[in-house]
Ligand SMILES: N=C(N)NCCCC(=O)O
């Protein structure tokens with residue numbers, strides 16, 4: 001059962017300064033303080049699946065720190081997300097950094113527990129490897145899900161150094177496992193050099209459509225969101241956001257940056273255009289604070305997670321009102 005209690009909401013910033021006290025996401029209560037939540041924000045400090053710069057294991061806490069400045073009313077979606085639903089910070093899923101297979105199992109089991117309480121998940125990564133166990137868990141509950149994947153990269157490659165579970169391979173594994181609804185899969189923000197043209201052929205065969213970062217600048221966020229919304233329809237939707245979908249100017253703090261990306265404004269606008277979709281869970285991954293400057297990346301990631309939690313909270317409130 002989801003929480004039926006009045007949402008606790010964030011600490012009041014007019015009484016306790018934002019920079020005081022421990023950093024939960026948006027200064028929300030901890031999950032153990034409220035019992036159950038409609039939306040559980042959880043960190044997954046795991047980056048043993050990266051192919052280049054490490055450091056995303058520190059991403060979740062950097063996003064929490066940057067989220068101190070979020071305010072309770074979201075004018076872009078005309079909603080107070082933390083009053084509409086109980087949103088709480090479930091802390092981190094503690095995973096083994098030395099054993100990727102074990103880490104993937106631990107994440108899936110922890111996600112099963114949280115989804116089993118009736119909560120939707122807003123996960124803060126971590127590298128992109130973590131999307132696979134999260135999708136497995138979501139698919140157990142909802143069946144194969146539609147996927148919107150915001151990323152510079154395809155992440156549908158096969159293996160790296162023979163390893164199946166890496167941050168470049170989660171979505172190929174997910175397609176192989178039949179946990180994605182292959183009639184509604186899209187990459188958004190794709191760009192940059194590939195290993196070969198075959199990467200695109202393979203990706204298309206798996207069922208993915210691609211909206212490149214250049215498409216977004218040519219067509220605009222609204223048109224792109226309309227097109228994605230039509231493709232998704234009312235299917236259960238999982239949104240996975242690799243922060244490197246943003247241009248390195250908007251997200252320098254990440255492990256595999258690629259020039260020519262979308263702006264943070266475009267990302268937020270596309271998400272707002274998806275507000276009517278049935279968003280069952282989401283992740284924001286690949287924030288590597290050691291390469292960040294002035295919290296540019298973690299602020300962008302915190303606002304991204306804020307839009308996603310707003311979408312979920314509004315849907316929870318609407319479903320309750322019916
Ligand atoms: N998922 C992220 N961020 N990057 C994947 C890049 C894989 C590669 O090195 O080719």
Ligand SMILES: [Zn+2]
Nearest residue numbers: 152153242244
């Ligand atoms: Zn990426």
Ligand SMILES: [Zn+2]
Nearest residue numbers: 128151155242
């Ligand atoms: Zn990725």
